[in-house]
Each structure stands twice: as C-alpha cells, then as structure tokens.
Amino acid sequence: MPDNPHSKTAALTTAQVAHVAKLARLEVAPGRIEEYRTQLAAVLGHIAQLDAVDLAGVEPMAHPFESHNRLAADIPVEGLSIEAVLMNAPAVEGRFLAVPKVLAEGD
Amino acid sequence: MTSPTHTTPVHNTPSDMTALRDAVATGTTTAESICAGMLAVTAERNTEINAFHEVFAEHALEAARRVDSDARAGRPLPPLAGMPIAIKDNVATTLGRTTCSSRMLENYRSPFDATAVERLAHAGAVVMGKTNMDEFAMGSSGEHCKWGPVRNPWDSTRVPGGSSAGSAAAVAGGMCAAAIGSDTGGSIRQPASFCGIVGLKPTYGRISRWGLVAFGSSLDQIGPMTRSVRDAALMLDVMSGIDERDSTTADRPPTELAKTVERPIEGLRVGIPRQYMSDANDTEVSAAVHAAADAYRALGATIVSVELPLTDVGISTYYVIAPAEASSNLARYDGIRYGHRAQLQPGEDLFTLYARSRSEGFGPEVQRRIMLGTYMLSSGYYDAYYKRALQVRRRIKQEFDQAFTACDVLLGPTAPTPAFGFGANSDPLAMYLCDVYTVNTNIAGICGVSIPAGFAERNGKHLPIGVQLQANAFEEDRLLRAARMLERALATTTGAHVARM
Numbered sequence: 001m002p003d004n005p006h007s008k009t010a011a012l013t014t015a016q017v018a019h020v021a022k023l024a025r026l027e028v029a030p031g032r033i034e035e036y037r038t039q040l041a042a043v044l045g046h047i048a049q050l051d052a053v054d055l056a057g058v059e060p061m062a063h064p065f066e067s068h069n070r071l072a073a074d075i076p077v078e079g080l081s082i083e084a085v086l087m088n089a090p091a092v093e094g095r096f097l098a099v100p101k102v103l104a105e106g107d
Numbered sequence: 108m109t110s111p112t113h114t115t116p117v118h119n120t121p122s123d124m125t126a127l128r129d130a131v132a133t134g135t136t137t138a139e140s141i142c143a144g145m146l147a148v149t150a151e152r153n154t155e156i157n158a159f160h161e162v163f164a165e166h167a168l169e170a171a172r173r174v175d176s177d178a179r180a181g182r183p184l185p186p187l188a189g190m191p192i193a194i195k196d197n198v199a200t201t202l203g204r205t206t207c208s209s210r211m212l213e214n215y216r217s218p219f220d221a222t223a224v225e226r227l228a229h230a231g232a233v234v235m236g237k238t239n240m241d242e243f244a245m246g247s248s249g250e251h252c253k254w255g256p257v258r259n260p261w262d263s264t265r266v267p268g269g270s271s272a273g274s275a276a277a278v279a280g281g282m283c284a285a286a287i288g289s290d291t292g293g294s295i296r297q298p299a300s301f302c303g304i305v306g307l308k309p310t311y312g313r314i315s316r317w318g319l320v321a322f323g324s325s326l327d328q329i330g331p332m333t334r335s336v337r338d339a340a341l342m343l344d345v346m347s348g349i350d351e352r353d354s355t356t357a358d359r360p361p362t363e364l365a366k367t368v369e370r371p372i373e374g375l376r377v378g379i380p381r382q383y384m385s386d387a388n389d390t391e392v393s394a395a396v397h398a399a400a401d402a403y404r405a406l407g408a409t410i411v412s413v414e415l416p417l418t419d420v421g422i423s424t425y426y427v428i429a430p431a432e433a434s435s436n437l438a439r440y441d442g443i444r445y446g447h448r449a450q451l452q453p454g455e456d457l458f459t460l461y462a463r464s465r466s467e468g469f470g471p472e473v474q475r476r477i478m479l480g481t482y483m484l485s486s487g488y489y490d491a492y493y494k495r496a497l498q499v500r501r502r503i504k505q506e507f508d509q510a511f512t513a514c515d516v517l518l519g520p521t522a523p524t525p526a527f528g529f530g531a532n533s534d535p536l537a538m539y540l541c542d543v544y545t546v547n548t549n550i551a552g553i554c555g556v557s558i559p560a561g562f563a564e565r566n567g568k569h570l571p572i573g574v575q576l577q578a579n580a581f582e583e584d585r586l587l588r589a590a591r592m593l594e595r596a597l598a599t600t601t602g603a604h605v606a607r608m
Contacts, residue, residue, distance in 0.1 A: 017478070024434060024481040025441070026474055027462035040479055042536045047423040050495050053502065060497030061504060063325045063355075064311040064552020064580070070354045084218035090448035099443055102457055 012041045123335035124190050124284040125365075131178060131189050138171035138178075138189025141284070142233060145191050149236075149282040155263055158277035160196055160254045161203040162236035167191055170233040186345060186365075188231035193277045193286035196237040197244055198329065199318035200224055207320050208252040209242045211446045211468030221318020222353065223287060223329045223346045230345040235283050238273030242470045243437070244294055244322045246270050247541045250529060251472050259301060262568040265526040268298030274332045275302040279571075285342060286332040291323045292425050293522075293545025295330045296557035300521035300573025303559045305594075306332045307339040307587070308545075310580045311552035312357035314343075315350035323432040324355075326425075326549040336558060336591040340364035343583060357581065364587050371592050372585065375408040378514030382418035383544060388523045391563035395572045396520055399560050402596040403518070413510040413517070417503050418547065424503065425546040426539055427483055427496035434480025437473070440465060475535060504551040507579065516589045517577040520544055521557040525570035544575060553580050556590050560597055 017037045021028040028036060082095055091098035122130070130136045146164050153159050174189035194200055197207045199217035206212045220228070228234065241251045249257035249272025257272035259265045260280035267276040271288025275298035278286050288295040290308035299306025307330045314329045321327065331342035340362075348361035379400060384393055400410050442448035442464025449463035466474065483492035510517060522541060532538040548555040557573035564570070576593070578586035 016482075020478050020482045020485065022462075023485060024474075024477045025438075025458070025461040025465055026469075026477065027459070027466040028474070036475065036478065039475060039535050040482070042534075043426060043479060043539070044482075046536055046539075047426060047492065049420060050423050050427070050492075050499055053417070053420060053499050055495065055498040055502070058498040058501050060494050061501035062497055064504075065357075070358075072351060072354075080218055085444075087218065088215055088445035090442060090446070097443060100451060100455075100457055100460055 012037060012044060124187075124333060124338040125335065125341060127284055128187065128190055131174065132184050134178065138174040138233075139168060141189065142167050142171035142191050142235075145235070145281065145283055148280065149277075152260070152280050152282065156258050156260055156276050156280050156282075157255050158238055158257055158273040158280060158282055159193065159236045160206065160208070160239050160273070163202050163234060166202060167233045167235045174231060185229070185231035186341060187227065190232050190284040191235035192227055192232045193235050193238045193274055193283040194224060195240055195271050195274050195286070195288045197240060197289055197320040197322075198224060198287060199320070200234060200237065202234055203237055205237070205320070206253065207243045208240045208254055209468065209470065209473070210253050211440050211465075213253060213447070215445060217318070219318065221329075222315035222350045224318065226346050227287070227342075232345075238271070238277055238286060240272055240274075241270035241472070243320070243433075243473050244270040244289055244291055245433070245472050245476055247293065247297055247538050248527070248532065249273070249276075249298065251470055253470070256529060259526050261303060261570055262526065262565070265528050265570070266301065268301035268522070268526060270294040271298050271306075271332060275299055275304060275306070278302070278304045278332050278334060285334070285338055287329055287342070287346075288332050289319055289322075289327055289329050290549065291326045291429060292549050293542045295332060296545050296555055296573070296575060297522050297542065299332055299557040300575075301526040301571065303571030303573075304332055304334060305336055305339050305556065305558050305590070306330065306573075307343065307556045307583075308548055308554060309343060309347065309583060310357070310554040311549070312355055313362075313554070313581070313583070314346045315353040315356050317350055317352040321436040323429040323549075324436060325432060326429060328549070336556070336587055336594045337365060337368050339556065340368040340587050343587075359581065362583055364584055367584055368587050368591050370588055371406065372515065372588050373407075375403065375406075375516070375589055375592070376411060376514040377403050377408050377589070378411050378413040378510055378517045380413050380415040380418065380510065380517060380519055382415050383519030385523070388520055389525065389563060391525070391561065392520045392523060392572055395561035396518060396574055399518060399574045399593055399597065402593060406592055406596060408592075411514050413513055415506050415510060415547075417499065417506055419543065420499060421503060421547040421550060422539055422543055424496045424499045424550055425542070426479070427492050428500065428550070430476040430480030431484050431493050432480070434477045434484065437469075437477055440468060442468070472535065500550050503547050507547070507551045507553060507577075511579045515578065515585055519575055521573040521575040525563045525565070525572050548577055554578055554583050554586050556586055558590050558594055560593070
C-alpha cells in the first residue's frame with residue numbers, strides 16, 4: 001500500500017498499463033499502450049488533488065443513502081425464459097451457450 | 108440567422124408536452140397529427156442531427172390512433188396519452204435494439220422493458236425511438252457514438268453535449284414531445300443546457316434503475332428531458348416511486364409535482380456558491396446566473412452567498428468512483444452470454460476470447476475508464492484512491508447539507524461554457540473538467556435541474572445557456588417550483604425561444 005499515490009502516478013509505466021489491461025480483460029495493441037499510459041497518467045495526476053483534502057475521522061461513503069438491503073418477499077417469481085436468455089447469445093448449442101474449450105487435454 | 112433549418116429548434120410547434128396533451132384531451136388536435144408532425148420533422152432533420160438511432164414510426168402512429176379512438180369514445184385519457192417520447196439507448200426497450208451506442212451491444216434486443224419505460228407506456232406515452240449517446244454514457248459531447256456523432260440543432264457545427272446527446276437534440280429539434288436520459292455525472296443536465304431545454308436529474312432512488320444499463324450504480328439516475336419545467340414535473344410523477352426490481356429505489360410514493368409546480372415559493376432562499384462563479388466560466392454563462400439571481404430578487408426571493416469549497420475536488424472524486432463502478436459493472440461483457448464475440452483462431456483460449464471481444468466491442472473512452480477503474484481498485488491502490496474518494500464523497504455531502512441550512516436551492520451554471528465545437532475537447536481530462544458543476548449532485552445523491560436562461564452569440568449563431576438549480580435529497584417539489592418561478596420570470600419557455608429567433 002503506497003503512502004503517497006503521487007509517486008506511483010508519476011511512475012506509471014507501460015508495464016503497469018499492460019498489467020491493468022490484462023486484469024481488465026482487454027487486449028490492447030502494443031502500439032497503443034503508450035497512448036493509454038499518457039492519458040491515464042494525466043488523469044491520475046489530476047486525481048492526486050484528493051490528497052490535499054483533510055479526511056481525519058471521515059468514514060467512507062459508498063452510497064448516497066446508505067440504505068439497508070431491502071429483502072423481497074420469499075415468493076417464487078417467473079424469471080426469463082430460456083429462449084429470452086439465449087436470444088442474444090453469440091453462439092448457442094441446443095439449450096446451452098457455446099464457448100471454446102476451457103480445459104486443455106489431460107486437465 | 109442565416110439558415111432556419113439550423114437555427115430554429117422546436118420549429119414543429121412552440122407548445123410543451125402538457126399543452127399538447129391538453130389539446131388532445133379537449134379534441135383541439137389529435138394524437139395522430141402530433142405524432143405524424145414529429146415524425147415528419149424527424150424524417151427531415153435526423154440525417155443531419157443524428158439524434159435517433161431507431162425510429163418506430165408505425166408503432167408510434169398506431170399507438171397515437173388508439174389514443175384518438177379512446178378520446179373520441181369519451182374514455183378517460185392517461186396523463187401522457189399519445190405523447191411521442193424518445194428513449195436514450197441505454198434504457199431497455201423490447202421495441203428495437205438497446206445498443207448503448209456501442210459495438211458491444213450493436214445487435215442487443217432486450218427481453219424486457221425498463222420500469223421507467225413501462226410506467227411511461229402505462230401513462231399513455233408513445234415510445235417513438237431510441238436516441239444516440241456517448242458510448243455506455245461515458246462522455247460529455249455526444250461525439251463518442253458507434254452510430255456517428257450527434258449534432259446540436261442550434262448550430263450543427265457544435266456538439267449537443269452528452270452523454271444524453273440524442274435525447275437533448277431530439278427535444279430541442281422538435282422531433283419528439285419529450286425524452287428520457289440518464290445522468291451519472293451531468294449527462295442529462297449538461298446536454299439540456301447546450302440544447303436549450305429542461306433536464307432533471309432526480310434524487311438518487313427516485314426512479315427505478317431496472318432496465319437502465321449500469322454504469323456507476325451509486326450515481327446513475329434516469330430523468331426527464333423536456334421543453335418546460337411542468338413537463339419535467341409530469342414525467343417525474345409518472346416514472347417515480349418504489350420498484351421491487353430495484354432495491355435502491357426509495358420507499359416513497361410517486362411524486363405529485365404537476366399539481367404544485369405552478370405555485371411560487373414564498374420567502375424562497377436562493378444560495379449562490381461562491382465557487383460556482385469562477386473566472387473560468389464564459390462571460391455569458393456567469394451573466395446568465397446573475398440575471399437569474401436578479402429575476403429571483405424581483406420575485407421577492409432572498410439571495411445568499413454560500414460556500415462549497417470542495418466543488419473543484421468533485422471531478423477527481425467522480426473520476427475515481429465512476430470508473431471504479433464502471434470497471435466492475437462492465438465486467439459482464441465477456442462475449443459469452445450476449446454482446447459482441449470475437450472470432451478466435453484455432454488454438455486460442457478463453458482468455459483471448461474475453462479480452463479480444465471486449466477490446467473489439469468497446470470504444471477507446473470506455474476502455475480507458477475500465478483501465479482507470481481497474482487500476483484504482485487493484486491491490487495496493489484501493490485505499491489510496493477508492494477509499495479516499497469515498498471519504499471525500501462524505502465531505503462533499505456534508506458541505507451540501509451545510510449549504511442547505513442557509514438556503515432552499517442552489518443556483519449556478521450548468522456548464523462553464525455553451526456548446527463547444529467537435530473535437531474541441533479531444534483530450535480526455537479536458538472533457539472531464541467540463542462536468543465541474545454537475546458531478547457533485549450525483550456524488551451526494553441530491554437533485555438538480557438545468558433550465559434555459561439565455562444565449563451566447565458565437566459566429567452569428569445563438570447558443571443556449573442553462574442555469575442549474577440544486578436542492579437537497581427528495582426536495583424535487585421545492586426544486587421544480589423554484590425552477591418554474593425562474594422559467595416564468597425569464598420567459599424562456601420554448602415558445603419564447605422560437606419568438607426570439
């Protein structure tokens with residue numbers, strides 16, 4: 001956990017951008033990594049102004065109203081039909097979504 | 108004014124939706140003629156303006172004819188009977204596609220209607236078409252759209268604002284009676300300002316988000332984009348209220364603001380945050396705010412100066428929270444269940460399928476924000492960015508609460524400038540900074556409305572300027588009554604706009 005995100009921002013490297021792209025499941029062409037690095041570094045540099053805000057004793061606020069979860073009545077309701085679920089699928093085999101092989105031979 | 112086609116928005120009719128609705132109910136006109144008129148304007152102007160991605164002409168005319176037949180038979184008409192309404196393309200409709208103006212969803216057909224759409228239809232509205240937007244609602248200009256940029260009806264060399272670009276342009280261009288947009292950081296209010304219409308961002312939880320494609324779940328709200336304040340009140344009345352399918356809807360009854368919106372507020376206190384009158388605003392923008400303050404004074408309101416010191420920090424807070432939530436929400440687009448799927452070469456694996464599908468399906472701005480959010484949520488950075496932004500969020504909310512002890516509504520610019528030209532903010536950070544006056548409304552979850560308040564002249568064209576009013580959470584009654592007072596005082600109803608041209 002870095003104490004000071006400024007230093008990390010300034011040091012944002014193409015390797016970090018490539019790593020983040022991988023975490024985000026994005027296939028960024030090698031020729032575009034530097035462009036993204038420059039743009040992301042500029043935004044992160046701006047965001048560093050958050051460090052100047054005095055936050056002593058301030059609790060994080062993830063949601064405007066911090067409402068509690070509202071539970072629905074425990075009554076079964078009709079979900080989407082299989083046809084409705086599959087109607088936008090890019091590849092289907094029978095009643096199933098088709099995907100490339102997940103496990104290699106011998107797994 | 109050289110070319111009327113370019114400079115006469117709402118040339119179809121100067122009436123607002125409430126007036127059109129009344130005209131249908133009293134038999135002065137027919138829903139079919141209103142609908143046909145707007146379809147004709149759309150046919151004439153949409154090629155240039157590009158507000159609509161899809162128009163449901165036959166469906167709209169049929170629905171309008173049903174309303175006319177009900178009216179002739181003397182059956183009671185619902186509040187929006189026969190009114191053609193445009194729907195932003197990130198709101199699910201069973202009619203047509205729901206693309207978010209993205210290649211990722213270019214063929215996506217929703218198996219259900221959003222709650223807001225369901226409620227509009229139940230109130231008699233006619234879903235006229237789907238409007239173009241910045242991809243996945245990420246943008247402030249309407250330029251980042253798979254289906255081409257949207258143009259401002261007041262000056263087609265300029266952007267309409269975004270992300271609810273097509274909805275704003277369709278209302279301003281006379282192509283529909285009203286529209287709905289979504290607002291995560293200003294996406295209803297800023298294009299409303301640029302296009303000279305009314306745009307309301309309701310309190311978080313007022314309108315169900317069921318069927319709204321998720322971007323920043325703690326920030327997103329659906330809201331009306333209209334020709335008048337009373338139209339916005341009417342649409343909020345129809346769309347608001349608890350929804351079992353969205354657990355974040357507030358447990359409150361639907362609003363009934365159409366009944367009260369014409370009633371001025373006695374002893375209204377209008378606060379002007381000192382930080383909103385920045386030197387960075389265009390002269391005409393600050394002048395419009397001063398003129399609005401003068402109008403309020405003339406109505407007997409008190410103008411007070413208030414402090415919102417964290418105004419500028421809002422952008423930084425927003426560009427942590429919104430990308431963080433977006434990176435999580437947009438993880439669902441994996442090329443498996445729906446959305447774009449890349450073609451793999453033999454031997455390529457599942458990871459490649461995910462990554463290539465996403466990079467082919469999402470445009471650069473969406474990928475930028477996903478990477479930003481992923482970075483800030485990644486191990487070692489979470490506390491420094493995300494947790495810190497959530498702490499600042501609470502401080503921003505506290506500042507608003509403090510300001511609202513001294514005033515009932517806040518007045519300021521909606522955006523620092525009128526509509527800018529295409530490509531003027533091609534640097535992502537420069538584009539983000541345009542949202543300085545609107546993001547904090549979403550961060551705090553309160554309500555805000557932009558209403559037309561003047562014009563700036565650029566190259567012989569009149570560009571609308573909006574002013575923004577904000578009120579505390581669930582204070583839409585106060586917000587819209589105050590907005591209506593100003594609208595009446597400034598005579599900036601759409602009719603007056605046309606008269607001014």
